[in-house]
Amino acid sequence: MAHRAHRWRAAAVTATAAGTITLGLAAPGASAAADPRIDLRVLVVDDGAGPVGAITAQLRSEGVPYTTVQLDDPGRPAITAAFLSDTAGGRPRAKFQGVVLPNEAPFGAESAEQTALEAYEKTYGIPQVDAYTWAHPEVGLDYTDSNGYAGTLDGRTATVSGAGRAGAFGYLRGAFSFEDNSPSVDESYGFVAQPRAGFTSFVDTPVPGGTGTGSLLGEYAHDGRRELVVTFAYNEHQQQFRVLARGMVEWLTQGVHLGQARNYFAVHVDDVFAADARWDGERNCTPGDIDCAGGGDDTATPIRMTPADAQYAAQWERSHGFTLDMVFNAGAGEEWKSENGGQDPTADQLLKDKAEYRWVNHTYTHLFLGCVQDTTTVPWSCAKNADGSTKWVSRSDISREIADNYDWALAHGLPVDRSELVTGEHSGLKTLPQQPQDNPGLGPALAANGVKWTASDNSRESAQRTVGSSTLTVPRYPMNVYYNTGTRAEMADEYNWIYTSRADGGSGICEDNPTSTCLPQPLDTATGFTDHIVPTEAHADLGHVLSNDPRPHFAHQSNLAEDRNLYPVLERVLADYHALFADNTPIVNLRQSAIGAELQNRAKWQTALDAGRVTAYRIGNTVTVTAPSGTQIPVTAPEGTRQQQPLGTTTFGTAYAGARAAWGTPGLLQSALTLKLP
Helix, strand or coil: CHHHHHHHHHHCCCCCCCCCCCCCCCCCCCCCCCCCEEECCEEEEECCCHHHHHHHHHHHHHCCCEEEEECCCCCCCCCCHHHHEEEECCEEEECCCEEEECCCCCCCCCCHHHHHHHHHHHHHCCCEEECCCCCCHHHCECCCCCCCEEEECCCCEEEECHHHHHCCCCCECCEEECCCCCCCCCCCEEEEECECCCEEEEEEEECCCCCCEEEEEEEEEECCEEEEEECECCCCCCHHHHHHHHHHHHHHHCCCEECCCCCECCEEEEEECCCECCCECCCCECCCCCCCCCCCCCCCCCECCCHHHHHHHHHHHHHHCCCCEEEECHHHHHHHHHCCCCCCHHHHHHHHCHHHCEEEECCCCCCCCCECEECCCCCCEECECCCCCECECCHHHHHHHHHHHHHHHHHCCCCEEEEEECCHHHECECECCCECCCCCCHHHHHHHCCCCEEEEECCCCCCCCEECCCEEEEEEEECCCCCCCCCHHHHHHHHHHHHCCHHHCCCCHHHHCCCCCCCCCCCCCCCHHHHHHHHHHHHHHHHHHCCCCCCCEEEEHHHHCCCCCHHHHHHHHHHHHHHHECCCCCCECCCHHHHHHHHHHHHHHHHHHHCCCCEEEEECCEEEEECCCCCCEEEEEECCCEEECCCCEEECCEEECCEEEEEECCCCCCCCEEEECC
């Protein structure tokens, strides 16, 4: 990391007769008295457009404190010297460590506010991000008529330059592409331009219709100031922004900030040891489940892993360096065994390879743990007692389902964590519209069985919440790889039913749901899975990975059977990820309890920030952070950072993406978290 430290030192502003204050992570020759206090907070000037909103979303996701000034708010504070800086304890204080602007001069060139902001940045060495601007000399770029380009960037390839990889974007492997999700919609517009003196390009792309390459993102150093100039439009969901977002924050904060970010991916495989019902392409429902009008038994062959499927799962994990979470129903497996001559070679193989996986309790028989379901109609409803009240599955039945599965796991040597649970269909939790509240017996049963983390469906409840007195939910993303399909043709057929219009023979669900889009025409059931479903689902899953989102995804054991539909999706996600990111930025694959704790820490941290109960600043090479007692403090800092302990120092954090980050707390008898920067 010597190159990065050198870059930061080069950015320091040295003292002059005009009164400029020495600043830098290790400003040479600076005395302790001369070092100002730099508060670890970002100023965001928001014009309501997508680029500033995207950066703001990244700051919030990481846990970086920021203050927003709405540009069009007539009651907003004026940007003055007093707004930007003052003194604290007799020491000059910069209230913001970085500034995000819609463009290079949103207040107007040479206006009082723009002048005050530029003077502040020069005095304290504060970086500025121009979230989106056009190519012109005032930002260090030639006009686009000088071997440049202005227009759509959809589908074009960009490359992180050597300077970008040597600095804040060193976590990227090199090339990435701009999204092109629809041939009929222009999704990204930008300016490709040639750098002038003082401009260092971090992201280049071949000049369309021109020669060589031009810049899309880079640093413009001029007049004692530094600007990160972005010349393409984006929003927080587009992959080109998600790839660059971490580096933009690192550049803005000079690599030292509150908050942290990682790229998470965990996949739960539900119903292990059980069998799943099969989709009926004639009736467009799942017989044996509860969604077929008129009911009927499941006469089709259920979908269940074979011993060969179990062997393949273990081999796949080893070859891809990725651990699956096996979410198991032991009682369903025992029932299968009793119906098949007392033998279950599939379970035997899974148990033989038990150390290869993480195991999560899914209850013993997959009993629905909410209200007692009345399935005489489609959709089902909650059965009622004689007095009209809801008939609930009892607390004792819930507890038995949890305990029996856990006891079976212990008896068979499964490395299971008692604190983790996934109920069948996330049942017991409220299920709209039929069951608008949790089963009253669920919370007490969870607490009695030591369950601290129970899964919920992110498509229904995206926020973590408390169940009962002590259990927290862990929202999971449902994958569009259906539990009731074993073959690719079945998968494409059901997908067509959901995502084609009534006129094209579909259900019309996509027409009725404002968050869905119908297919222009039904998929070919022979090729639709590979050509459309896999890339579409993998793109959605990778979007979660790139969004600093630890929530797990879930599929089912049926997706590891027959055509093994889950693997092509996972392989696409992993391959696309590794093509984007350098080896120093691996996917983080956590178990459910660790994901729950991460979400819990984030919520507590955000509460402390929103309440104004966090104080954080840097003076020279020392960072000091105070927060409410018991609050975990997220910090990102360069390699070589050490935490001050009552006696001596210890290495801070863990290495990730070329930096070090962790949830930290003050040492014994300390009131603040104190870090010593290299």
